[in-house]
Amino acid sequence: MKKLVAGGVAVVAAGALAVPALAATKTVQVKDNKFVAKSITVKKGTTVKWVWKGQAPHDVSVAKGPAKFKSSVQTSGSFSKKLTKAGTYTIICTIHQPDMRMTIKVK
Template sequence: MRKLAVLSIVPVAACIALAVPASGASSYRVKMGDNFFKPKTVTVRKNTTVRWKWKTKAPHDVVGRGPAHFTSGSPKNHGNFSVKLRRKGTYRIVCVVHPKMKMTIRVR
């Protein structure tokens, strides 16, 4: 029982560690609403973990195309999705439900 409790704390600790630039790793949080991503454009360093978290009236998803492809799965009103961008380049992000709901991530 005690071991389980410790394990459940580990992901939270890992997120805190990611936010510390000195570790060499970083994370970036994108805001998401009906029907937008904010910011529209962002530049991050290679190996940044980008996270989308949303609780919205309309269902949304996150589909990325670029040096790597990824998807958050079927559109939902309540979602949480993250991806580590390991390759440099330009990623175009779109919500399949709302084609005008898009953003660009540049990885350097």
């Protein structure tokens, strides 16, 4: 660590401390029989958070992709998943398929 002395006070030089990057989060609304974001692209390690905004019950399920996950059926609240495998995910609501779907590209 590099220290500078300014007026008798030791100061840590900018850039001397490495600060880890904060993990990214991308939010998608689950509303009115659609995902509000038909397609998103995120980096590996991003957490995708689905937030329920409508009245109808929905779930979030991977129909096709490099990893599988599924939320419970909900009418409120949220569900989050950290995506660590690169590839294309087709996300559906199993109640409202085939019309309620979205794509997530993880790079």
